[in-house]
Amino acid sequence: MTLPLNRMIYVDDSGHPQSGLVVYGWIEFAPDRWSSALSNWLQTRKRLWREHKIPVTQELHTTEYVNGRGRISTKMPDRHVHEGVEYWKDFGREVALECLQTLQSTKGLRLGAVYRRGKPEDIAQTRQQAYAALVDRFEDELNKSDSLALVFMDGDGSDTSYRSTHRTLELAQRRVIEDAIHLDSGSSQLVQMADLVAWSANAFVDKHSRNEFAWDWYETYLSSRDPARLPLEI
Numbered sequence: 001m002t003l004p005l006n007r008m009i010y011v012d013d014s015g016h017p018q019s020g021l022v023v024y025g026w027i028e029f030a031p032d033r034w035s036s037a038l039s040n041w042l043q044t045r046k047r048l049w050r051e052h053k054i055p056v057t058q059e060l061h062t063t064e065y066v067n068g069r070g071r072i073s074t075k076m077p078d079r080h081v082h083e084g085v086e087y088w089k090d091f092g093r094e095v096a097l098e099c100l101q102t103l104q105s106t107k108g109l110r111l112g113a114v115y116r117r118g119k120p121e122d123i124a125q126t127r128q129q130a131y132a133a134l135v136d137r138f139e140d141e142l143n144k145s146d147s148l149a150l151v152f153m154d155g156d157g158s159d160t161s162y163r164s165t166h167r168t169l170e171l172a173q174r175r176v177i178e179d180a181i182h183l184d185s186g187s188s189q190l191v192q193m194a195d196l197v198a199w200s201a202n203a204f205v206d207k208h209s210r211n212e213f214a215w216d217w218y219e220t221y222l223s224s225r226d227p228a229r230l231p232l233e234i
Contacts, residue, residue, distance in 0.1 A: 003175075006030050007149035009138065010190045011180070013127065014063075014198035016206050020120045022130045023205060023231070025113040025198030027190065028149075033108035041189055044102040048095065052077055059186040060099065062199035065092035066214070093213060099196055100221035111194075111222060113201030113231035128161045133234040135165055135176065142175030153180040154191045197222060201231040 009028040015021045029037050048054040053075040064070030068089035080091040103109065114134055118126030135151075142149055153162055166179040185191040200222060203214035223229045 004147045005149065005177070006145070006147045007142070008034060008152070009149055010152045010183075010188075010194040011134075012154040012185065012191055012194040012198045014195075014202040015115070015127075016202070017123045018120055019206065020118040020123060020126060021115060021202070021206055022118070022123070022127045023113060023115045023198055023202040024130060024134050025111070025194055025196075025201045025231075027103070027109060027111045027194050027197060029108050029110065037106050037109050038189060040106045041102055041193060044098060045189070048098065052091075052095065054095065060095070060192050060196070061185065062096065062196050066096050066199070068092055096196065096214075096217075097221075099193075100200070100217060103193060103196065104221045104224060106225075109225055110227065111197050111225045112228055113197060113218070113226070114234040115201065115205050115231055116234055124161075128165065130234060131162060132165045132168075135169075137234070139169065139173075139175050143173075147175065149176050150178075151176050151180045152183050152188075152191065154185045154188075154195065155182045156184060157182040205231055 007028050008031055009026050011024055011026040014023040014025065042056070045056045049056055052073050054073050058072050060072065061070060065072050066089070070092065071088070072095070073091065076086045076091060080087045103111065114130065114137070116126055116130035116133070138149060138151070157163070163179045166174070166176060183191050185195055200214060200217040203211040204218040207215050218231065
């Protein structure tokens with residue numbers, strides 16, 4: 001019997017190394033929804049270019065632009081310039097909300113997030129354990145649906161723990177095809193979508209004053225696309 005490939009999963013991580021928190025967020029869809037999901041996001045990217053002069057090729061790395069560190073626009077909108085001062089944080093958060101609304105409205109898209117807490121000095125181990133638990137979850141779901149999936153992960157593949165996590169599983173029983181396929185977020189719009197999910201999940205889990213503006217982003221914009229509704233401790 002030939003098993004169907006019915007899930008394409010794009011994963012990114014977030015967290016707070018100083019507190020020992022690791023968060024993984026992802027988007028996923030059936031292969032036949034790939035082009036429509038990407039097209040919906042690209043329509044938003046084109047609108048961001050028309051209205052805000054953010055190039056479609058500009059990486060939207062959430063940590064950078066929502067904190068005002070990323071100069072993502074070639075022309076700051078006048079409403080975010082006051083007495084000659086450009087308010088990049090306000091602008092970045094407006095952009096993030098537009099992108100969240102796009103995720104919320106994308107038909108056929110599912111998403112999710114998990115987190116794990118550990119000691120700051122054990123952050124690498126916590127990250128590996130969290131990813132292993134996430135892969136186990138994917139494998140269990142795929143086994144129940146008798147299907148296969150492809151997993152795409154942000155990065156260049158230099159962290160071998162991701163590869164070893166998949167290869168410790170029994171090959172004959174594995175449902176994720178091959179190991180995670182690494183993609184650089186700067187060149188992948190889909191990984192950038194997953195980055196926004198991971199960052200929003202982190203803000204929900206790790207509530208501190210610096211990200212209070214985003215405490216409710218996951219619950220407000222993303223929970224309707226998450227079968228679990230909220231990030232899960234894993």
